[in-house]
Amino acid sequence: xxxxxxxxxxxxxxxxxxxxxxxxxxxxxxxxxxxxxxxxxxxxxxxxxxxxxxxxxxxxxxxxxxxxxxxxxxxxxxxxxxxxxxxxxxxxxxxxxxxxxxxxxxxxxxxxxxxxxxxxxxxxxxxxxxxxxxxxxxxxxxxxxxxxxxxxxxxxxxxxxxxxxxxxxxxxxxxxxxxxxxxxxxxxxxxxxxxxxxxxxxxxxxxxxxxxxxxxxxxxxxxxxxxxxxxxxxxxxxxxxxxxxxxxxxxxxxxxxxxxxxxxxxxxxxxxxxxxxxxxxxxxxxxxxxxxxxxxxxxxxxxxxxx
Numbered sequence: 001x002x003x004x005x006x007x008x009x010x011x012x013x014x015x016x017x018x019x020x021x022x023x024x025x026x027x028x029x030x031x032x033x034x035x036x037x038x039x040x041x042x043x044x045x046x047x048x049x050x051x052x053x054x055x056x057x058x059x060x061x062x063x064x065x066x067x068x069x070x071x072x073x074x075x076x077x078x079x080x081x082x083x084x085x086x087x088x089x090x091x092x093x094x095x096x097x098x099x100x101x102x103x104x105x106x107x108x109x110x111x112x113x114x115x116x117x118x119x120x121x122x123x124x125x126x127x128x129x130x131x132x133x134x135x136x137x138x139x140x141x142x143x144x145x146x147x148x149x150x151x152x153x154x155x156x157x158x159x160x161x162x163x164x165x166x167x168x169x170x171x172x173x174x175x176x177x178x179x180x181x182x183x184x185x186x187x188x189x190x191x192x193x194x195x196x197x198x199x200x201x202x203x204x205x206x207x208x209x210x211x212x213x214x215x216x217x218x219x220x221x222x223x224x225x226x227x228x229x230x231x232x233x234x235x236x237x238x239x240x241x242x243x244x245x246x247x248x249x250x251x252x253x254x255x256x257x258x259x260x261x262x263x264x265x266x267x268x269x270x271x272x273x274x275x276x277x278x279x280x281x282x283x284x285x286x287x288x289x290x291x292x293x294x295x296x297x298x299x300x301x302x303x304x305x306x307x
Contacts, residue, residue, distance in 0.1 A: 004066065004076040005083070011266060023270060024087045026277050032091035034276070035100065042097035044167050049088055050107045051171055052272070053081055055178065056265055057111050077112035134206050135188060140179030147175055152214060159221040162229065166222070166236060169215055170275065173240050176211065177268060180251045183259055186302050196299035200248065200292065207244050215240065239281065243271050246288040252295035257302065 012020050035042040057063075057077075066073040082105060089104045131137045141148065155168035192199060219233045250264035267287055274280035 003070050004073075004080050008080060023273070023280075026279065027087045027273060028091050030273075030276050031088045032094065035092040035095040035097045041163065042092065042095065042100060044163065046097075046100045046103055048167060048170065049085070049104060052174070052269070053085070053108050054111055054114075055174060056269070057081075057114070060265065074112045078109060081108050081111060135184055136179050136203070137206070137210065139182065139184075140176070144175050144178070148172060151175070155218050159218045160225040161222075162226050165218050166233075169218060169236075172214065173211065173243075174272065176207075177243065177247050180247045181265070183251070183255055186257050189299070189302060194303070196252075196296040196303060199299060199303070200252065200295060203248050204245050207248065208241055211241060211244060212237075235278075236275065239275060239284075242284055242288065243268075243274075246271060246284060246291060249288055249291035249295045252299050253291045255295075255298055255302070 031045075034045050066076070070076055085104060085108055089101045092098060092100045092104075131141065151168050151172040155165045155172060158164035158168060189199065192202075194202060215237055219237055223230045223233050247264065247268060250267060254264065270280065271284045271287065274284050
């Protein structure tokens with residue numbers, strides 16, 4: 001059996017259980033509705049899905065481990081990505097966007113062969129001055145500055161139009177969520193001299209302010225030009241803030257000393273689907289409540305202050 005699929009099977013069984021089959025069914029239904037839409041939403045969805053797979057591959061921290069310890073690692077990655085793509089791609093075969101099935105699988109097929117890492121890294125010293133002591137955003141913006149600038153300018157330029165700016169904002173916010181996949185050293189956490197609850201609150205406060213700074217003006221312009229979208233725009237903003245809070249909680253729930261990456265991408269993908277499947281909104285709230293309690297308990301092992 002494919003070694004990677006075996007690991008993924010146990011991860012899904014542990015994290016989702018029977019909900020995995022429910023989510024697959026919901027994703028397939030939503031995929032059919034999206035690709036069957038009269039407007040060109042199917043085309044946007046195609047590129048969003050490709051980007052999500054690319055982002056997942058780019059930010060996963062086990063590539064070197066797989067290459068070293070797994071036989072035909074790239075082939076195993078191809079099988080994994082292609083199988084997880086089926087719930088989205090198969091429904092489009094029964095719509096006018098049937099050709100997107102081949103576009104999706106073709107582009108995702110290439111992703112494992114992309115050389116994501118670069119031996120050159122720009123320091124962007126101005127980022128440190130801009131974000132001061134916010135070490136998470138300093139590190140994250142340095143790694144993704146070009147992508148963030150392009151997506152922000154694109155969302156701003158398209159803000160009077162329907163759907164287009166939301167796609168760009170959706171991608172922008174997902175880049176921000178990826179900031180929280182990397183663990184800082186325990187010394188940095190201890191230097192902040194905060195209790196676990198104070199640390200969680202301050203990180204959420206910093207993240208929400210920056211997300212509002214980018215999202216709110218674009219959504220406001222979009223609502224002014226498209227009043228019929230005001231309710232969905234409010235949901236979009238509120239739900240992205242909920243995802244941010246949950247991602248922070250998930251990071252510190254699984255935080256371990258000397259472990260550089262927190263693996264919560266499966267739950268993140270499930271939460272992102274909540275933008276298109278409102279029925280998953282309560283599931284994201286459950287993720288947040290559970291992970292926040294676990295994060296506070298976990299952080300109490302590393303912080304020497306009284307909780």
